[in-house]
Amino acid sequence: MERNQMRRQLALMRQSFFDQGFLDEQFIQLEELQDDANPNFVEEVVTLYYRDSSRLILNIDQALERNPLDFNKLDNYMHQFKGSSTSIGAKKVKAECTQFREYCKAGNSEGCMRTFQQLKKEYAILKRKLEAYFQQARQAGPLETACRSRIDGRGQIKKQDLTWQNIVIDKLFMFYTLENAAVVLALAAALYRRSSRSCTLLSCVAARLPRAAPARERGHVACSCAF
Template sequence: MDRYAFLSFYKCTHQVGKFVGSDTWSNVLRESWFFNNWKELLVPVSLSTFLLLGLKGYLDEQFCQVEDLQDEASPNFVEEVVTLFFKDSGRLMSNIEQALEKYPRDFNRWDTYMQQLKGSCSSIGASRMKNECMSFRDSCGQGNVEGCMRSFQKVKREHAVLRQKLESYFQLLRQAGPAGAATRPVM
């Protein structure tokens, strides 16, 4: 049975609007996801699904599969996996940065490190990061140093944005408590 979190419009507009972004929030309002009661507008969707709207495009179906592995025996499984991802990806990005400095034009080395990072991104469904990793690898294959540097900057930027969004996502889920428990979202 799906659990529903009924969010009071008055209490959550500011916080959720910041999380999902004003454009997404405007679309939610425009698409009439709310009941017609203007005094106490409620959203009948699972909190996890609703919050994942703010991550649409950043995560793919793989993240949903990771969420499916979470159960009562391991209620923090997804957050633990994401924490490990950020620890591992930070280490890999540091290795890539060092390789870019120490081994100029060693495209094979760069590509090997980026392949590891791409695999980590794929394992949690970090689609935007994965796409930038593929762009970096394409530049390596073409022997394009500038393309590699540009792509790596984008990888770092996507990493930072994803970290911030997932931290907000987990914070809001923790605040909601068990009623906000993850249900399979539509990505």
């Protein structure tokens, strides 16, 4: 298939995610951080999301088997899940997280279980769609910025309107574990370079690292200022 045709199909596929309510503008904010130096930025963040959230799903599944239910623990788990889902723009998943937390506050065990099943369904659907999208994107090559920036037919998100300081740093560290430390820190360094901010940004990153983080990972942050 001709590459231009593949890119048109890719743009239509991507647009359908917004039209059908699977993604919101946060996904576009991640795309705006992607450039030639970091061509797989969005896919890497989404991969971290699914790696981390699978653990949360297991924790919630186990907590829902307890009798009586610990609604505070369930709410804490779902707070984490909602935060990481928000960070990639997973709109439908985020909506189910919100509903689940409302049921936790009301002590409604039936509502929690029903909503969690729907959440897992939306989560799995989005995962399949994004996996297909990224696979096709690798074959077609990057979309033009004008195509990537559009949410719907009514207008485009302008780069200067994005709130850079609110993207990724807090949200990125929802994915942080010692196992994926190098990936998270590399993404943080990419954000620094992409947003042209001072080393204060990466100093904040270093301050957020768990005390258990290896010294070499903290050194990676310091070295990133020289990129």
